[in-house]
Amino acid sequence: MLSFIGRRLLLAIPTLVLVSVFTFSLQKLLPGDPVLTLAGEERSPEVLAMLRHKYHLDDPAPVQYLHWIGGVLHGDLGVSLKTDQPVVQMIGQKLPITIELALLAMAIALLLGIPAGVLAATRKGTAVDLGANVLALSGISVPPFWLGVLMILLFAVKLHWLPASGFAPLLEDPVQNLRTMLMPSLVIGAALSASLMRHTRGAMLAVLRADYIRTARAKGLLAPSVVLKHAFRNALVPIVTLTTLLFGELIGGAVLTEQVFTIPGFGKMIVDAVFTRDYAVVQGVVLCVACAFVLLNLLADVLYVVINPRLRVGA
Amino acid sequence: MKRIALTLAGLLLGAAHGAEAANGLRIGLQEDPDFLDPARARSYVSRIVFASLCDKLIDTTPDLKFVPALALSWTWSPDNKVLTLKLRPGVTFQDGEAFDAEAVKYNLDRYRTLPESLRKSEVASIDHVDVVDPLTVALVLKQPDAALVAQLTDRSGMMMAPKATATGNPAAAPVCSGPYKLTERVAQDRIVLDRFPAYWNAGAYHFDRVTFMPIPDTTVRLANLQSGGLDMIERMAATDVKSAEADAKLQVLSVPGLGFMTLEFNVTGDNAKTPVGQDKRVRQAFDLAIDREALNAAVYEGRYTPGSQPFAPASPYHLDQPVPGRDVEKAKALLKAAGVALPVTVKMTLGNDTNTQQLGQVIQAMTAEAGFDLQLQTTEFATLLSQNGAGNFQTTMVGWSGRVDPDGNIHQFVTCKGGLNDMKYCNPAVDALLNEARAVTDPAARKAKYAAAMKIIQDDKPITYLDFEPRIFGAVKTLKGFVPHPDGMIRLQNVTLDR
Numbered sequence: 004m005l006s007f008i009g010r011r012l013l014l015a016i017p018t019l020v021l022v023s024v025f026t027f028s029l030q031k032l033l034p035g036d037p038v039l040t041l042a043g044e045e046r047s048p049e050v051l052a053m054l055r056h057k058y059h060l061d062d063p064a065p066v067q068y069l070h071w072i073g074g075v076l077h078g079d080l081g082v083s084l085k086t087d088q089p090v091v092q093m094i095g096q097k098l099p100i101t102i103e104l105a106l107l108a109m110a111i112a113l114l115l116g117i118p119a120g121v122l123a124a125t126r127k128g129t130a131v132d133l134g135a136n137v138l139a140l141s142g143i144s145v146p147p148f149w150l151g152v153l154m155i156l157l158f159a160v161k162l163h164w165l166p167a168s169g170f171a172p173l174l175e176d177p178v179q180n181l182r183t184m185l186m187p188s189l190v191i192g193a194a195l196s197a198s199l200m201r202h203t204r205g206a207m208l209a210v211l212r213a214d215y216i217r218t219a220r221a222k223g224l225l226a227p228s229v230v231l232k233h234a235f236r237n238a239l240v241p242i243v244t245l246t247t248l249l250f251g252e253l254i255g256g257a258v259l260t261e262q263v264f265t266i267p268g269f270g271k272m273i274v275d276a277v278f279t280r281d282y283a284v285v286q287g288v289v290l291c292v293a294c295a296f297v298l299l300n301l302l303a304d305v306l307y308v309v310i311n312p313r314l315r316v317g318a
Numbered sequence: 319m320k321r322i323a324l325t326l327a328g329l330l331l332g333a334a335h336g337a338e339a340a341n342g343l344r345i346g347l348q349e350d351p352d353f354l355d356p357a358r359a360r361s362y363v364s365r366i367v368f369a370s371l372c373d374k375l376i377d378t379t380p381d382l383k384f385v386p387a388l389a390l391s392w393t394w395s396p397d398n399k400v401l402t403l404k405l406r407p408g409v410t411f412q413d414g415e416a417f418d419a420e421a422v423k424y425n426l427d428r429y430r431t432l433p434e435s436l437r438k439s440e441v442a443s444i445d446h447v448d449v450v451d452p453l454t455v456a457l458v459l460k461q462p463d464a465a466l467v468a469q470l471t472d473r474s475g476m477m478m479a480p481k482a483t484a485t486g487n488p489a490a491a492p493v494c495s496g497p498y499k500l501t502e503r504v505a506q507d508r509i510v511l512d513r514f515p516a517y518w519n520a521g522a523y524h525f526d527r528v529t530f531m532p533i534p535d536t537t538v539r540l541a542n543l544q545s546g547g548l549d550m551i552e553r554m555a556a557t558d559v560k561s562a563e564a565d566a567k568l569q570v571l572s573v574p575g576l577g578f579m580t581l582e583f584n585v586t587g588d589n590a591k592t593p594v595g596q597d598k599r600v601r602q603a604f605d606l607a608i609d610r611e612a613l614n615a616a617v618y619e620g621r622y623t624p625g626s627q628p629f630a631p632a633s634p635y636h637l638d639q640p641v642p643g644r645d646v647e648k649a650k651a652l653l654k655a656a657g658v659a660l661p662v663t664v665k666m667t668l669g670n671d672t673n674t675q676q677l678g679q680v681i682q683a684m685t686a687e688a689g690f691d692l693q694l695q696t697t698e699f700a701t702l703l704s705q706n707g708a709g710n711f712q713t714t715m716v717g718w719s720g721r722v723d724p725d726g727n728i729h730q731f732v733t734c735k736g737g738l739n740d741m742k743y744c745n746p747a748v749d750a751l752l753n754e755a756r757a758v759t760d761p762a763a764r765k766a767k768y769a770a771a772m773k774i775i776q777d778d779k780p781i782t783y784l785d786f787e788p789r790i791f792g793a794v795k796t797l798k799g800f801v802p803h804p805d806g807m808i809r810l811q812n813v814t815l816d817r
Contacts, residue, residue: 035700039707043360044719045436046707046730046737053433085352086505087489093505152537159545167542168533169344170507265533267507275350275506280700 004308008301015297022293023075026286027068037280041084058084071286080290081283083276090287093272098291101268103173104191104261105253107184109246111192112199117242119196120203124211125230135200142197147190151263154186168265187264191257195249202245206238213237239310247303254295342527343815345808346539346551350506350532353489356476357428357435362719362806363532365473366552369807370511370528372494374475375403375422376467378722380573380803382633384467388417388477388495392470394759398462405453409518411479412499419455423447424480426457439730439737440474441466462757464764468723497523497810506532522811543568543792549815550793550800552808556621562792573802574623575789576630576720576727579677581666581782586742587709593658595712600662601779603652607688608681609644614785617676623786627772628718628727630786632804635724635765637772649688661691667705668715670696677784678715706740714740717787722805724768725756732775743780 038054055061059070074081080090123135159167165186171179210216211234219229258270265271269288276284308314351364356372359365375389384392389403409417426447429437443463448456457466469475482493492500497520498511509530517523531548533539536555542548544565554562554570562568583601584590593600610624626642629635653662664685668678675696682692697705706714721727729752730736734744748771755767775781789806796816803809 033701034704035698036704036707037700039703040700041360043436044738045360045439047439050434050436050438057434087353088505096505152541155538155541155545159547160541163545166547167545168538169531169542169547263535263538265507265531265535265538267504271506278698278700 004305008305011301011304015294015301018297019290019293023072023286023290024068026289027071028064030280030282030285031064033277033280035280037084037282040279071283075290080287083284084281085275085279085284090283093284094287094291097267097269097272099173100170100266101254101270103180104184104187104257104266104268105250107188108191108195108253108257109250111188112195112249113246114196115192116196116199117203120200121207121230121235123200123204124207125226127208132204135204139197139200142193143201145194146259147194147257148259148263150193151186151190151260154190155263158186170266183264183266187257187260187266190260190264191253195253198249199242199245203238203242206241207234210234210238236310240307243303243306243310247299247306251292251296251299254299255292341525342529343525343550343810343813344529344531344548346542346548347530347532348534348536348539348553351509351530354492354500354503354509355488356473356478356492357432357437358489359473360436363552366806366808367509367511367530368473368476368494368496369809370498371492371496371500372476372478373409373496374472375470375477376475377809378468378471378803378805380632380801382630382722382804384471387471387475388422389470392467398464398757398759399459401457401459401466402450403455403457405455406518407453409495410516411477411482411493411495412514413479413482413493414516415479415481415493417477417495418452419449420452421477421480422455423449424483425477426474428478428483429474437474440469440472462759464756464759465723465725468721468726471722498528501527508532519811524812524814525810528810540792543794546794549797550791550808552789552791552806554790554792556618556788556790558792559621559790560619567795569793569795569797570790571793571800571802572621572788572790573804574631575787575806576633576722576804577718577787577806578625578628578630578720578727579715579717579784579787580628581681581784582706582711582714582716582741583780583782584709584711584713584741585780586744589709589712590742592664592712593656593662594664597656597658598777598779599652599656600658601782602777603649603656603688604664604685604690605779605782606642606645606649606652607685607690608782608784609684610641610784612644612684613677613680616680617673618785621788621790623788624784625786626776626783628731628783629724629768630720630727630804633722633724634761635768637765637769639772644684646688653689660689661686662689663691663693664713665693665695665711666713666715667695667697667702667711669699669702674715709740709742711740716740720786720805724764725752728752728768728771729756732771732781741780743778745774745778748774748778 038051038060041054042051059067071081082089083093119135123132126132155167158165165182170183173180216229216234219233258274261268261270273285273288347363349363351367352361353359356368374387377385377387379385388406388409390406391404393402405419411417426441426444429435429441430444443459443461443466445458445460448458450456477495478488479493497514497517499514501512502510511528513526533542536558539551540558540562543551559570562570584595614620614622614624623631624641627637629637668674678694682694685692705711730738732739732743733749733752751767751771755764758764789802791802793800798814799812
C-alpha cells in the first residue's frame, strides 16, 4: 500500500508542473494590464514603470515563470499585487474556511443524497422514487445564487433567524460561525445531494440486479441486510469517486455561493484576483487546488481498496 | 436527543445579535479596500475607511467648501507660489508621537518621493516643504497650483505617524491621527477600528468600534441591513432605493455625487479613422440624439442627476448651463451636413456590469433614430482599462469618481498630454485655459477659465458627459446625525445610534 501511495505521489509531480505552466501561460494570454489596475487613477509613466519593475512584470514571460516557480520550490508563492500580503499567508487564511464549508456541505449532501438514492433504488417505480427524482432534479436545476438570495430573504430578512452574512472564524466564535455557515452549506449541499442521489440510485439499481443479490435473497436474508450489507457496499465505489471529485471542486471554491453569502474563502479570493489581474494569487490558488485534487484522487484510490478487497491484489 | 437538537437550534438562532459590539457601528462596503496606506491606496472604498482612520490637513463641507482639520488655516503668498499652513496644536498620532510641522513635511515628502507612491501627480507642484516653526509649514511650489488645497483634503493630505511609518508596514498597519485606530483586518472579510481615546476631538465620536465589512453584492448588502447584520451601507443601488424606503426600519440618505459618466470618442490614431472620430459634427449629432432625462429614468429610476459637464452640482465651479435636450432633427441635419453615409457605424466599448450595459442599450436605441448604428462591445473592467489606455477603441463609456477641485475632473482628460486623455484629444486653446486655471486662486476667475474651456470642448465634442452618480447610503432608522457628502465619504463626527 505504501509503495502504491509513493508511486502515485511521484506521478503527481509532472501533473503539478504542467498545471503550473498552464496556469501561468493562460493568465499571460488574458487581456488587461495588472499594473494599470494596480495604479488606479495614477497614470504617470514613471509610476507604472516602477510598479512593473517591482513585481517583475517587465521581465520576459519565461523569466517570470522561473522566478515564480523558484519561489514556489522554497515555499514562497509570491505576494498579492493588491495588498502586498504573501500569497501563502492568504491561502492559510482562506483554506480552513473553504475546507470547513466543503466539509459541512458534503456532510449535508451525503446525509440527504445517499439515503434518498438507496430508498429510490429499492422502491423503484414507486411514489418514493418519483419524489426523490423530482427533488434531485430541482436540486441540480436551481441556480445556487438564486437559492442563496431566497434563503437570505426568508431566514435573515423575514424571520431574523440567521445572519445574512458576516463570517466569524470557527475558533473565535463557534456558534456565530455555524450560524453563518448554515445557509451556504445548505445551498451547496442541496445541489450536491441531488447528483449524489442520482448516482447512488443508479449504482444501487445495477448492483441490485446482480446474481449474488438474488442468491442472498433466496437464502432468506432480511431485506435491510441484503440492501445495506451486500448491495450498498458494492455500489459505493462510484459514489466514492463522485464524492471525492465533488469535494475537490468545493476546495476550488464555491464561487457563487461564497459571493452571495460573503464567505471569505477561496472562491471569492480567486474571482477578485482574476478581475484585478493579481497573477500571484491566481497561480497560488490554482496550484493549491491542483494539489488538493491530486491528494483527493489518491484518497479515492485508497478508499476503493478499503471498500473492495478484490482490488487489493496488485495494489 | 430531541432536547439536545432543540437546545442547539435555540442557541444558533437565539444568538442573532450576540456577535456585535455593545457600542459599535457596522458598515457594509461594496469592495474590499486595497492598501491602507494613503500613499499607495488607489480604491474609492479605501478612502471611506481612511475617513475614520486618518485625519487630513483640510476637510470639505457638503457644499464643497474647505474647512480646517489638522491645519487650522492656509494662506497663499501674493505670487501663489507658497502655501502656508498653520497646524492644530495638541494633536498626537495613534502611537503617541506628536503631530507637528516636521510630521507634515515627512508625509508630503513621502508622497512626493516614495517609489510606489500613487500621490506623486497630486503633489507634483510642490518643490519642497519648509518647516517654519513647530506649528507652521510652508509648501513652496514650482509653479502656482490652485488645485493643491483640494489635494490636501484627500489622501495627499492624510498624515501618518512618521516613526511608525518609516519603520513599520504602513500598508498593513497604518498609524494615523484619526478618531479610530486599526485593530484588525481580515482580507475580504472585515476591517475593525477601535476608538482612539486621545483623539483631539474625541467627544464628537460616539462609537467604541467601527467595523467595515465588504459585501460586493448590492442585494445582499441591503439584505444585511434589513436583517440587522449591518447598521449602514454605502453605494446602495439606485434600483434598491424603493424597497429600502418601503422598509419602516430603514432610512435612505442620498446626495448628488462628484462622480460622472462619460462617452469618450477616439479622435486620433487608427481607431479614429471613422466618421465619428474625424468629424465633430457627427459627434455633435451623436450627443444630440441622447435624451439624458430618459436615460436616467430608464436605467436609474430617476435617481441620478443628468449633466453635460464634469463639475458636480454641489461644486462652486458647477457651470450654469442647461442640460441639452434631445433633438433628433438637428442631429439628422448635422449628419447630412457632414455628408456621411447612413447609418453611421459606431463601435462602443463599455463595462460588463448590468447598469453600464443597460445605459449602452438605451443609447443604442436613441442614437439609432438619428441614423447611427451603435455596436456595443461589453468588456470586463481590467481589459477595458488597458484597451482604453492603448487607444483601442472608437468610443468608450467610462466613469470617473470625481474630485473636489475642478482641475481633477478635467485637466488630465482633455489636455494634450493628460494622463487620462485616452481619446488623444488635443486643442492648444483648451490646454492654455486649463493651465491658466491652475495658476489663479480666485474662484470666480478660475470658474471663468473653466467655462471658456468647456465651451470649446462642447463644440469639439471629444467627450460627452451623461450624468452625475448620487451617493446613496442606507442606514437603520435609529442612526442619527449622518450627513451624506458628495464625495461619498462616511464622516462619523456627531453620528449616533440608538440600539
